[in-house]
Amino acid sequence: MLSKKKYDRLGETVYQTTLANGLKVLMVPKAGFHKTFAIMTTDYGAMDNEFVPRGQHQSVRFPDGIAHFLEHKLFEKKDHDAFDLFGKYGASANAFTGFTQTSYLFATTSHLKENLEILLDFVQDPYFTAETVNKEKGIIGQEIQMYDDDPGWQSYFGMIGQLYPKEPLHIDIAGTIDSIDRITADDLYAAYNTFYHPSNMNLIVVGQLDPEETLDWITANQAGKTFAPNEPITRVPSPQAQPNEIVAATTRQLTVSRPKVSLGLRGFDQVPTGRAGLRYSVAVSLMFDLLFNDTSDNYLRLYDANVIDDSFGYDFQVQRGAHFAQLAGDTDQPEAFAREITAILADAATQLAAAKPQFELVKREAVGRIVGAINSVEGIANQYDGPLFDDATIFDELTILEQLSFEDLLAAARDFLAQCRQTVYTIFP
Amino acid sequence: MHFRIKDGVTLDLLPTKQFKTIGIKVDFVAPLQATAITARALLAQVLETSTAAYPTQTALARELSRLYGASFGISVLKLGTKHVIRLTCSLVDEQYLDNFGPQQPLFEQGMALLKEVLFAPLLPQGNFDPATFTQQRQNLLTAIKSLDDDKQYLANRRLQELLFTGQPTQAMSALGDVHVLNDLSATDILGTYQDMLANDAVHVAVVGDVNAERAQAAIADWPLADRTIADSTPYYRWSVRDQVQVGDDEAPVVQAKLNLAYQLPIYRDDDDFMAAVVFNAAFGGTPLSLLFTNVREKASLAYYASSGYNPFTGTLSVQTGIQAENQQRVTTIIAAQLAAVQRGELSEKLLAEVKASLLNARLAALDSPQRRLTGLLNTQLTHLHEPLAAWQEKLAAITVDDVTRVAQKVTLQATYCLHGGVQGAQ
Incomplete structure (x- = not known):
C-alpha cells in the first residue's frame, strides 16, 4: 500500500511503501521541476567491517575499505559499465560511501523509467572477478592519495581517529593502500550478499514524477527478480574505546x-x-x-x-x-x-x-x-x-x-x- | 522580464512558483584592470562585514537570522575582460512559514538590507572604519594564502601564471595579489567604492514568486545614477606562442597534480561555440569523456582527469591527479586523445551521449535558483539571448565534423606539474 503524508503549509507530499521483497520506497513529487533525483541506499558502510556473512555461521573480519571498494566495483559488469548505460540518456550518476551507509544515485531530466531500471539492475546484479578487483586497486589507491594531500580532510579524519581510536572509524573510509590490496572478489560477494538484500535498502525518488506510475515501474522491476529469504544481519560490535x-x-x-x-x-x-x-x-x-x-x-x-x-x-x-x-x-x-x-x-x-x-x-x-x-x-x-x-x-x-x-x-x-x-x-x- | 532602471542599470525578473525562496543577485561589472582587482576584492570583503546600521558582523548576522536565515554574501569573479563584484541574497518566501505575523514580506526586507549594505556602509569619519578595514585586509590576506593549501587549486593557479606570463589581468586570481593588498589603505578602497557605485554596469536579478511591480518598487529608491557603459568586448584575445611553457615544482605532496593549458580561440559569440562546448564535454568535461575513460578507467592512472573550457578567454585546461612517475604516460595518453579527435575519430555513440548529458545539465540548471540568476550575466555581457528551444536545436545539429574542426584549433600552450620529487610520496 502506498501511504501518503501531506505537509499542507509546504505544499509537499511524501509517498511511501515497502515492497514484498522488503525494499522501502519513498517518493516526493516536485511540481515545476525538470529534474528527478533517485538515490538507493544500503544500511552498510565503512564501520561494518566484521559480520556473519549471509548463509554462514562464523563472523569474519574483512579488510578495511571493503564497503567503499564494493561501491566502486558495483558499476562494472561483465561486458559493460553502468555509468555508460546512464550516459546513453544523459543522466549523471554517482555513488558514495559513508561510515554507516553506501548510496548509488542518478539525476535526470528524461527517461526516468529507463534510468530507474538501470539503477535497480546494476545495484542488484553484482559481478566481481579477480581481474576487475585488481584493476580497481590503482584507481582507489590514487583516491586515497588525493585525500592524503587534502589538509581539511586530514584535519577532520585526524580528529575522528582520536575520538574513535579502537573503532573502525579511525580508518579512512576508503581503507589503506595495504588493506585494499587484500580485498578479493569473494570478500565483495560476502559483503554484497549480506547487506544488499532489498530488506536492508531503501530507494528515494524526488522531483518530476508521478508516484503511482513510478511505483509501478519499480514494482515490476523487482517482481522479475528473486532474492534470498530475508534473514537478520549479525554485525559484530566493534571494540569500543572507554x-x-x-x-x-x-x-x-x-x-x-x-x-x-x-x-x-x-x-x-x-x-x-x-x-x-x-x-x-x-x-x-x-x-x-x-x-x-x-x-x-x-x-x-x-x-x-x-x-x-x-x-x-x-x-x-x-x-x-x-x-x-x-x-x-x-x-x-x-x-x-x-x-x-x-x-x-x-x-x-x-x-x-x-x-x-x-x-x-x-x-x-x-x-x-x-x-x-x-x-x-x-x-x-x-x-x-x-x-x-x-x-x-x-x-x-x-x-x-x-x-x-x-x-x-x-x-x-x-x-x-x-x-x-x-x-x-x-x-x- | 527585463527592465532598464537607469542608463547602465538593469533589472531582470524570473517569476516562478517553483521555489520556496526568493533569490536576489546584484552584479557590479567593471573592466578588468590589474591595478584594481585586489582593491575590489578587499572592498567586497569590507562591505560584507558591516553597515552603519549594523556596525559589527554580529549585528549584521543577527539581522540575517531575524530574516529567517537569509543567506547573504559578496563575492568577486573574473569573466574574460570583466571583473564582477556580486551580492547575493536568498530569502524564504514567507507563505511557507509558520506564524510569520504582520510584517513586511521578506523579499522587501532583503532588498532594504542590500540597499543598506551598498549605500550606507560603516563610514564613521567619512572613511571605512579603521579597525574593520585592518582586520578584513588581514583576513583576505590569510584567505588568499590558504587557497594554496588546496593543491589542486595551487597547481591550477601556477598553470594560469605560466600560461599568461606578462598578462597580469589573466594571470592573477579574482581575489588579487597579496603584495598589492599589503599596501592598500582605507582611502584607496573608498575611492574604489565610489568608482564602483558611479561607473560600474549594474545588473540586478530576482527569481521567485515576485511580480514586476514588487520587484521594480523594491529597487526604485536605490540611489543609482545614470552611467555610461562603454560597450567593450568581454572576450580576452591573445596570441598563441610557438613554444609550450613548461613548469614544475617540488612540494611535499603524495599525489602529483599534472595540469595542461591549451589555446582554443573560440569565444561565446563564435559560430562554433556550441561545437566547442560539445568538444570539451567529449574530451574531458564529463565522466563519459575520453580523458576519464582512458586515463582513469582503462589505464587506472588517476582518480580524476578532466577538462574545462572558458569561452571568455579562449582557453581549454586539463587537470589530473597521478603518480609522479607516470607523468610521461599520462601526457602521452592525453595527447593521443586530442589527436584522435583532431583526426575525426570521435564515435557517434560518445557524441550522442555527451549531447544528452549537456541537455540534461542545461535543464537541471533550471531547478536551481542560484544558477538561474548567475546564468543571466552571460547574456548581459554578450548580448546573446538564446531561448532554450534554439539552444537545443543548435546542440542537436552538432556533428562529428563540427567537433573535429574545433579540435583542430586546440594548441597546447603550457604544462605544469606539482609533485613530491623523484621519489614521489614522502
Whole structure:
C-alpha cells in the first residue's frame, strides 16, 4: 500500500511503501521541476567491517575499505559499465560511501523509467572477478592519495581517529593502500550478499514524477527478480574505546599556510531511538548555534581577538552507533582556539541561559536553512536517514525544529555535554 | 522580464512558483584592470562585514537570522575582460512559514538590507572604519594564502601564471595579489567604492514568486545614477606562442597534480561555440569523456582527469591527479586523445551521449535558483539571448565534423606539474 503524508503549509507530499521483497520506497513529487533525483541506499558502510556473512555461521573480519571498494566495483559488469548505460540518456550518476551507509544515485531530466531500471539492475546484479578487483586497486589507491594531500580532510579524519581510536572509524573510509590490496572478489560477494538484500535498502525518488506510475515501474522491476529469504544481519560490535582512552591532543605537520585546529567532541550518552533521535540531533545542533554561530557574543569576541576568522565552522552529526561534533578553523593562535572553546563548553549551562534571548533567532535561521534545502531535489533526498530516525524526512525535521522549545534544547545539551569527551587535533605548517 | 532602471542599470525578473525562496543577485561589472582587482576584492570583503546600521558582523548576522536565515554574501569573479563584484541574497518566501505575523514580506526586507549594505556602509569619519578595514585586509590576506593549501587549486593557479606570463589581468586570481593588498589603505578602497557605485554596469536579478511591480518598487529608491557603459568586448584575445611553457615544482605532496593549458580561440559569440562546448564535454568535461575513460578507467592512472573550457578567454585546461612517475604516460595518453579527435575519430555513440548529458545539465540548471540568476550575466555581457528551444536545436545539429574542426584549433600552450620529487610520496 502506498501511504501518503501531506505537509499542507509546504505544499509537499511524501509517498511511501515497502515492497514484498522488503525494499522501502519513498517518493516526493516536485511540481515545476525538470529534474528527478533517485538515490538507493544500503544500511552498510565503512564501520561494518566484521559480520556473519549471509548463509554462514562464523563472523569474519574483512579488510578495511571493503564497503567503499564494493561501491566502486558495483558499476562494472561483465561486458559493460553502468555509468555508460546512464550516459546513453544523459543522466549523471554517482555513488558514495559513508561510515554507516553506501548510496548509488542518478539525476535526470528524461527517461526516468529507463534510468530507474538501470539503477535497480546494476545495484542488484553484482559481478566481481579477480581481474576487475585488481584493476580497481590503482584507481582507489590514487583516491586515497588525493585525500592524503587534502589538509581539511586530514584535519577532520585526524580528529575522528582520536575520538574513535579502537573503532573502525579511525580508518579512512576508503581503507589503506595495504588493506585494499587484500580485498578479493569473494570478500565483495560476502559483503554484497549480506547487506544488499532489498530488506536492508531503501530507494528515494524526488522531483518530476508521478508516484503511482513510478511505483509501478519499480514494482515490476523487482517482481522479475528473486532474492534470498530475508534473514537478520549479525554485525559484530566493534571494540569500543572507554572515555578515558580518548587521546586529548595530537599535532602533526603538513604544508599548510596556517595552523588548522580541529576540536572534536564524542558523545558517550545514549541517543534516543527513532524520531526522538532526530529531535536530539536538532537540539544539540541548535546548542552549537547558540554558543558559536556568527550571531553569538562568543563569535564576535573571538573574531576580534583573531582567534577565529571566516574559516571557523562547526558540525554535529548523529550516525548509527556514533555521534560527535567538530569545531574547526584556521588560526595563528591554535592554543587559544582550543582553550577558548573548551572554556565556553565548560561554562555552557551559564552561557546558554544568558543566550536565551537569541534562541528564537537561531531557530529562525535553522528554519530558513531547511526551507532553502527543500528547493533542491538533492536536498530533500539527502536529508533522509532511513531507519536511523524512523524514516523521518526533511519535512518532519522542519516540524520537529518548529516545535522545539528552549527547555528541549537545554535537556539535550545537558545529556550530550555531561558525558562527552574532547580531543584536539592540530596541523602545523 | 527585463527592465532598464537607469542608463547602465538593469533589472531582470524570473517569476516562478517553483521555489520556496526568493533569490536576489546584484552584479557590479567593471573592466578588468590589474591595478584594481585586489582593491575590489578587499572592498567586497569590507562591505560584507558591516553597515552603519549594523556596525559589527554580529549585528549584521543577527539581522540575517531575524530574516529567517537569509543567506547573504559578496563575492568577486573574473569573466574574460570583466571583473564582477556580486551580492547575493536568498530569502524564504514567507507563505511557507509558520506564524510569520504582520510584517513586511521578506523579499522587501532583503532588498532594504542590500540597499543598506551598498549605500550606507560603516563610514564613521567619512572613511571605512579603521579597525574593520585592518582586520578584513588581514583576513583576505590569510584567505588568499590558504587557497594554496588546496593543491589542486595551487597547481591550477601556477598553470594560469605560466600560461599568461606578462598578462597580469589573466594571470592573477579574482581575489588579487597579496603584495598589492599589503599596501592598500582605507582611502584607496573608498575611492574604489565610489568608482564602483558611479561607473560600474549594474545588473540586478530576482527569481521567485515576485511580480514586476514588487520587484521594480523594491529597487526604485536605490540611489543609482545614470552611467555610461562603454560597450567593450568581454572576450580576452591573445596570441598563441610557438613554444609550450613548461613548469614544475617540488612540494611535499603524495599525489602529483599534472595540469595542461591549451589555446582554443573560440569565444561565446563564435559560430562554433556550441561545437566547442560539445568538444570539451567529449574530451574531458564529463565522466563519459575520453580523458576519464582512458586515463582513469582503462589505464587506472588517476582518480580524476578532466577538462574545462572558458569561452571568455579562449582557453581549454586539463587537470589530473597521478603518480609522479607516470607523468610521461599520462601526457602521452592525453595527447593521443586530442589527436584522435583532431583526426575525426570521435564515435557517434560518445557524441550522442555527451549531447544528452549537456541537455540534461542545461535543464537541471533550471531547478536551481542560484544558477538561474548567475546564468543571466552571460547574456548581459554578450548580448546573446538564446531561448532554450534554439539552444537545443543548435546542440542537436552538432556533428562529428563540427567537433573535429574545433579540435583542430586546440594548441597546447603550457604544462605544469606539482609533485613530491623523484621519489614521489614522502
